Amino acid sequence: MEAHIRIQNVGKVFASGRRQVVALQDIDLAIPRGQFTCLLGPSGCGKSTLLNAVAGFSAPSSGGITVDGAPVTAPGPERGMVFQEYALFPWMTVEKNIAFGLEIKGLAKSRIAGTVEKLLHMLSLLEFRARYPKDLSGGMRQRVAIARVLALDAPIMLMDEPFGALDALTRRNLQDELLRIWMETRKTILFVTHSIEEALYLADRIVVMTYRPGTVKRDLTVDLPRLRDPAAPAFNDLKRELGQLVMEEQQRHHNDERRMAAVD
C-alpha cells in the first residue's frame, strides 16, 4: 500500500544551553492511509517532537516528511491537530470554535452552519453550543477540539496526548468515541501517548520509541479485533510485552535525570 505519511530519516537536534540534545534520530516510518498509529514512549522520547514535525510546527534538522508525496513545510488544514491542552479559543463559543476553520476557508454561511450542526450532533455537544470553553469540563472541551478538526474534514488527524489530562472514565468514553469516528471516516490518525493501555486499546500499529536519542525501538502491529477488551488474555500479553519495552526507556530517562541533577 502507498504511504499516506512518509517519515524519512528524520532527525532533530535541540540546543539546550551549551548542550545539544538529540531528540530524534533516523526515524523512518511509512504510514498507510486510514491507519491508526500510536507513538508510545516515556516523556522525553521525542514522540511529541515527531508529531510537531509532521504537523509542520517545527522542521526536522535532517531528513524529510511528505504527505501524499508532497513535502511538509508548514502547518496546514489537511493535517488537523488536537492538543492535550485543548487549545480552544476561550473568546469563542463552542459553535464558533467549530466553525472557525470553515470561516477561514471562506465557505458560505449556510454550509458552515450545516457542518457545525452535524458535528454538534456527532459529538453530543448540542446543549453546549452557545457556551464558552471556560464553562465546559475537560472531556467536553476535548470533544469540541475534535469537532473543530473534523469540521475541516482533514484526511489526517494528529493527536498529542489528547486524553492525557482526563479522568479514567471520561478517557475511555472519548476513546470509544474516537474509534467510532475513525471507523466512520477512516482518517489516518497519528496519536501520541505514554499510556500502554491506551495505545493497545486504540491502535492498529504501535511505534515504541527510545529515550534520547529518540529512535524506533519496536514497530508493532496490533491485530486484536475491536472493540478490544482490556481484560482479555491476548490484550494483557501484549500489554506485558510493551510494558517491558517502555519501562526500559523510562529507566534510562530516570537515570539521565539523576545524572543531570548530580551535575548541577
Added chain:
Amino acid sequence: MEKRNWRERGLGMVVPLLAILIWQWVASAGLVNPQVLPAPLAVGRKWVEYLLPLQRFEEQVGASWWSWAFSGELVVDTLTSLYRVVVGFGIGAALALPLGLAMGASPRVYAWMNPLVQILRPIPPIAYIPLAILWFGLGNPPAVFLIALGAFFPVLMNTIAGVRQVDGIYLRAARSLGAGRGTMFLRVILPAAVPYILSGVRIGIGTAFIVVIVSEMIAVNNGLGFRILEAREYFWSDKIIAGMITIGMLGLAIDIGMNRLNNYLLRWHRGLEH
C-alpha cells in the same frame, strides 16, 4: 442571594453614616471653625443649591425647560469635565491602541519605538502643564492634551503586554486551522489581548480623571476642578466639599460603567463569573 445582598449593602452603609454623624457632631458642637470644616448638612444644602439652576424658570426668557433644567452650575461643570475626559481619553487611547498593537506584534516596531516610550513614560502628565499652556494657550486644548497624555501610556503599555503574552498554543491551533496573518491578528491575537487592553483602559480613565481636575485648576474657567479652586478664593469650604463629593461620585459612576463593560466584553474569561 438577593436578601444577603441587601444585608451586605446595609452593613456597608454603617461606617460612612457613622463618619458623617461624628463629622456633624464635631461641627455642631463648635469644635472647629465652620470655614475650615463645614457641617455635612451645610455641605448638603450647598450641593443642592449648586445643582439647581441659578435662575427660576419664569425669569429665563426664550429657553426651553430642558436647557433650563441643565443650567445649574454643578450640571454644567460636571458635563464640561466629563466632556474633557471623554475627548482627551478618546484621543489618547485612539493613538495608543494601534501603536501598542504594532509594538506588541512586531519586534522591529518595538525596537524602534520602545526607547522613546521608555524615556517619555515616567514624565507625569502634570509636568507638561507649562508646555501645554505654551503650545495650546488657555481653554480646552491644553486640558485635552494633558488628559490624552495621561491616558496614552497606560493603554499603550497594556496593549503591548497584551499582544506579547498571547499563549503560543492559540497561534499554533489557529495556524493548523489555516489562519493567515490577517485572521490571526484580528480573530486570535486581538481578542486574546482584550483583557490586558481593558485593564489599560481602566487605568487610563483613572489617570484621565486625575488630570482633568488638575488641568482645570490651571488652564480653564469652568469644570469641577476649576470650581473647587474658585470656591477656595471665597472661603466657601462647603462648596469645595460639595464639589469634591461630586468628583467622587462621577469617578465612581465611571468606574461602575467600566466594570459593566468589562464584565460584558470578558464574559468568556475565566474568573469573571459575576
